[in-house]
Amino acid sequence: MNRREFLRRGCLSVGMLALPPLWAQLSPDEKTGLRDEKPTQTGILKREIPNTREKLTAVGLGTWRHFDAEWSDYERLEMVIDVFRSEGGQVIDTSPMYGMAETVLGVLTGESNFFRAGKIFTTGENEGLEQFKLSLSRMRVRKLDLLQVHNLLDVRTHIKTLRRLKEEGRIRYLGLTHYQESVYGEMASLMREMKPDFIQISYNVRERAAEKELLPLAQQLKIAVLVNQPFGGGSLLPPGSLGEVPGFARELGCRSRAQALLKFVLSHEAVTCVLTGTGNSLHMKENMRAAHGDFPEEKDRERWARALVNF
Numbered sequence: 001m002n003r004r005e006f007l008r009r010g011c012l013s014v015g016m017l018a019l020p021p022l023w024a025q026l027s028p029d030e031k032t033g034l035r036d037e038k039p040t041q042t043g044i045l046k047r048e049i050p051n052t053r054e055k056l057t058a059v060g061l062g063t064w065r066h067f068d069a070e071w072s073d074y075e076r077l078e079m080v081i082d083v084f085r086s087e088g089g090q091v092i093d094t095s096p097m098y099g100m101a102e103t104v105l106g107v108l109t110g111e112s113n114f115f116r117a118g119k120i121f122t123t124g125e126n127e128g129l130e131q132f133k134l135s136l137s138r139m140r141v142r143k144l145d146l147l148q149v150h151n152l153l154d155v156r157t158h159i160k161t162l163r164r165l166k167e168e169g170r171i172r173y174l175g176l177t178h179y180q181e182s183v184y185g186e187m188a189s190l191m192r193e194m195k196p197d198f199i200q201i202s203y204n205v206r207e208r209a210a211e212k213e214l215l216p217l218a219q220q221l222k223i224a225v226l227v228n229q230p231f232g233g234g235s236l237l238p239p240g241s242l243g244e245v246p247g248f249a250r251e252l253g254c255r256s257r258a259q260a261l262l263k264f265v266l267s268h269e270a271v272t273c274v275l276t277g278t279g280n281s282l283h284m285k286e287n288m289r290a291a292h293g294d295f296p297e298e299k300d301r302e303r304w305a306r307a308l309v310n311f
């Protein structure tokens with residue numbers, strides 16, 4: 001039984017018989033978006049994890065909200081994963097905090113070759129370890145590439161667990177995450193003290209506090225950087241604005257506002273990979289294509305940020 005058949009039977013078994021075929025629910029854009037161009041992986045931007053020099057494709061997939069899904073969403077999300085894979089995507093970020101997301105990923109990706117970034121989001125040593133084991137079983141994998149302390153919750157307890165898991169080979173890298181600029185001072189102290197392999201922070205044309213300390217510090221300490229919320233959680237892409245692309249961004253090949261926002265983030269050299277949250281395969285493809293071509297030069301970054309923050 002192949003995966004599609006498995007999903008179909010899964011849907012049937014939970015009484016989804018009354019639903020129309022899922023393909024029929026897609027917008028014409030989504031259908032065309034999957035058909036129009038051949039996948040390209042040539043020339044895609046990859047960045048090194050500083051302390052190992054392992055290379056990662058610079059655009060990744062986030063699973064908050066969109067992958068906390070019902071059976072009826074699976075076929076649509078499978079297309080997101082298919083596009084992500086065929087466009088050369090590697091990093092998928094998730095968390096036990098994201099409802100069904102780990103389980104959905106387990107069904108849709110199994111043991112296949114992605115760079116899985118999971119999290120611990122609880123308090124207490126035993127609770128953290130048990131949560132990690134549950135994440136593995138939900139994601140249907142034996143180990144994770146990266147395990148992060150989500151929002152620094154009980155970080156001093158979990159960092160010891162993460163170090164042990166890394167020694168045991170059950171994770172390859174360890175990291176710390178947050179999304180609020182008000183916590184970046186604490187994040188900087190922890191980076192100096194704990195020397196994680198990765199940090200994950202918010203960084204976009206509107207939230208640029210990371211430029212002052214965290215991004216230069218990450219370069220100095222050779223810490224890889226995952227960026228979350230490059231679209232401000234979607235608030236930088238309000239309806240009606242998607243086609244608004246400044247001329248200088250069009251010259252660098254941006255066909256949409258989303259691509260311009262991503263190219264701005266990637267133009268900072270400390271950024272290893274930018275995570276884009278989407279449940280739409282056309283958006284996934286558009287986001288992956290932002291990792292191709294040229295990026296704004298240092299001297300042009302202010303102009304890009306100013307133009308893109310105002311719409």
Ligand SMILES: NC(=O)c1ccc[n+]([C@@H]2O[C@H](COP(=O)([O-])OP(=O)(O)OC[C@H]3O[C@@H](n4cnc5c(N)ncnc54)[C@H](OP(=O)(O)O)[C@@H]3O)[C@@H](O)[C@H]2O)c1
Pocket residue numbers: 061062063064065066093094150151177178179200227228229230231232233234235237242258259275276277278279280282283284286287
């Ligand atoms: N503390 C933490 O560890 C933390 C905090 C926040 C986020 N994260 C991680 O970072 C990931 C990314 O952040 P996020 O999902 O909050 O925010 P985001 O990526 O900034 O924005 C997501 C929103 O943008 C829309 N979007 C994506 N691509 C688009 C495109 N090409 N065109 C138009 N709209 C597009 C999505 O809607 P559609 O579905 O319609 O595409 C969604 O509403 C999360 O999924 C999560 O994995 C981690």
